[in-house]
Amino acid sequence: MIALRVLALAVSVSGAAFAATPADTTDGARAPITLWPAGAPDAVGNTPADSATITPFLPAAGRASGTAAIIFPGGGYEHLATDHEGIQVARWLTSIGVTAFVVKYRLGPRYHHPTMLRDAQRAVRFVRARASQWAVDPTRIGVVGFSAGGHMASSVGTHFDVDAAAVTDDVGRASARPDFMVLVYPVITMTDPFAHRGSRTNLLGTNPSPELVRLFSNETQVSRRTPPTFLVATRDDRTVPIENSLRFYDALAADSVPVELHVFETGRHGFGLAASDAVLSIWPRLCEAWLRQHGWLDARPAAR
Secondary structure: OOOOOOEOOOOOOOOOOOOOOOOOOOOOEOOOEEOOOOOOOOOOOOOHHHOOEEEEEOOOOOOOOOOEEEEEOOOOOOOOOOHHHHHHHHHHHHHOOOEEEEEEOOOOOOOOOOHHHHHHHHHHHHHHHOHHHHOOOOOOEEEEEEOHHHHHHHHHHHOOOOOOOOOOOHHHHOOOOOOOEEEEOOOOOOOOOOOOHHHHHHHHOOOOOHHHHHHOOHHHOOOOOOOOEEEEEEOOOOOOOOHHHHHHHHHHHHOOOOEEEEEEOOOOOOOOOOOOOOOHHHHHHHHHHHHHHOOOOOOOOOOO
16 A cells, blocks of 8 residues: 555634626736637637637736646546636735646547637747736746646646647747646546546547556656645545555655655545635645745746
8 A cells, every 4th residue: 555645734714705807906806817828729619618718817916936836627538627726726825926827628428629728838838928917927937727627737747748739830839848737636547446437538539549548647757857846635436536645656756756645645636726625725825835935935037
């Protein structure tokens, strides 16, 4: 049995729920931006389901650190939990000085691999190529993912050298490698018995080859260039077994990648910021401390 490495202490923190706002607002939200203005690769139609967007959330004046985080909400690669795993997370991040971007990516069963990886890589490249527009340092761009969104974030963190789309514009030429990853109850493996089968089917189809299953079992794709990672999981998660996080932790540690893992004894899958839970709600503060420890919350002028 794999031992649990980190115990999170119970501390009560307060939180608040937020409503989505599609236009510019006083709380930092901006209008969604299409990631593929010339048309998304692999698009099978012209509906909103056939496009990918990012919605920027900006810190208050004087609060920005120059660090950015690109958020991938979960939903089993079939729907998106955009509110509690996207918008609320973005507003927490802006409160600590991080410029945030919530991604709407294409989903199964309408789409399968490589579409999702293309959208994920494009999101990182887009923010990096346009970093000066948001006063972001292009060397301090991370990804945050929940559940299947954690698989998407860990995919771009382990497959950044794979060009999933041949794009020759300035965005396509930017690096897709994130500088850090925050993964919360993430889907990591595609192999039984610990795979989340709905995510696997929606991402890889009903009968993926063993080679494709291994390729997107991201614990097998870690290298020394995988970004530093912060992991959160619960021991009794019945939807995405904790072994997903444990296997990824082991793989990162084996390659000497900086990694921190927090395992809570109990907590339902999909808790987001867990603002109403006195125990689970500590994880954003633990994450903030980790980001600060690595210097990502230190104010730094954006590189031009």
